[in-house]
Amino acid sequence: MAPRLAALLLLLPTVALAQVTTTTGAVTIAESNDSDNAINIAECNGSIADTLSFTWTVSTYSVIPTGGSFTLYVSDTSGCPLSTTTSTANTATIASSIPTNGSSSGSYSGVSVSSVLHSSGLTFSCSVPSTIFVCATTVDGSGAVATAVGSIALDASVPPAPVVNDPSPGDQALGVSWSSGSTVVDGGTTGTAASYEVFVTTHGGAFPVNPSATVTSPSTSARVGGLVNGVLYDVVVYALSSGGNISAASNVVSGTPVHVDDFWSSYRNAGGKETGGCSHGAAGAIALVMAPLLLLARKRRRP
């Protein structure tokens, strides 16, 4: 293995020269923490644990030597050039000598987001939006280089805290609406909200970990059900960027669900005579009329 690794390392300059023009496959990247295909600030700085898994296939080069290997590395430049060939490119190796086993596909998992982004040679900042390129490269039996490339966004934008209006009372529910707000209080850049999370608790209580409602932007309202009429509740709303960066908390508003008459209740309260269920009175006569006709039609169709 050591001689092959040495040979591969010797080949890296050649690999680098070819890589700019020989992107021949795709790397698929998956996060352990979520599936939004973006690394947010908390995942970047390690305050939320997140690991990456990679699968790739190099498509053009079909003659993969049985004893060959893949090298997996991160780049901040499209096309995955190595820093040895492009002065502006920064790269860091995730893993080398991943055996090909004669296949054009490979996989690698368990890579800590925060550790790889802060590797020596890379200059990613958790507060600067970037695209992280992941590259899997190998050399086929003819000596040509094949490089599969994938990317994942570094989302450094933080949406402003929403501004929540007084909730409208509903029946065992509160109607909550808000505007997107304009103040950024986190360390990120100003961002656009991709979704909102609404949290509800009884007045003065701690807000739960899980939201009572999640709303996708551009909608800015939600109906939170499952509440008790006559009980005062507190409501707070957070905005989330596409990568999951959470805004500061909105203003906290309070509201009390009350009984609401729907149309049926209004009708009955007005003295309406309909009671629901299947029809009354001569309805049976209708059924008697319809049934023979349907039976007759079926009978005539039979040979």
Add this chain to the structure above:
Amino acid sequence: MKRVLAALAALALAASARAEADPDAQESSRFGSVELRLSGYRPNIDAEFGGLATPYHDSFGGRRGWMAKVGVSKEWYHGFGTFETGVSAGYWEMYGHGHYSDGSVAADSTALKVIPTSLMFTYRFDWLAERIGIPLAPYGRFSLERMNWWVDRGSGDTTRSGATNGYSLTGGMALLLDFFDPTLAREMDRDTGINHTYIFVDFTKSKIDDFGSSHSWDMSDTSTTLSGGLLFIF
């Protein structure tokens, strides 16, 4: 009046000439018809209160909602006109707002939704359109109606559901579209089996209150229903 008669006569002559232009045209066998229908609808629920209360209007306002229906009929007689029986079904819904106990309008929504079903008996005088070439077919229809309804509240849950039966009478006029391009119509018959295509407009008067039951509301339309659509004879 003379001008009208002259125009009709000219139309008949032109139609005869069109019919004679393609004497070898053979129709495929006929089974019945399919119709696609669109109309306005507003149930007459407030009628039972005699103006003392208007719960429907209070919840949904005075709008008429769109009702779409699809019908299939079997042809039993085709000669001097056509007699068919068939069934149809459709959908209608109206959204509004609930009310707080003080009568003020709440943010919570409420909805009345209806699946109308019908058993239809239709006579269509299409002899002029198909034999003489005058592309108009007046028709009449008696239908037994069943309105399958349910009421939703703000949470989306159904508060109450039921069905109300009744009947309706319809009169209308169908315009034979084949008249405008007989060659295309024959090709369509050969390719799809659709013998004729009509566009129609009609008026319906309904009485849907479980035949006057003292436990039922009135799901008749508040006014004469104007409908339009397409009719395919196949």
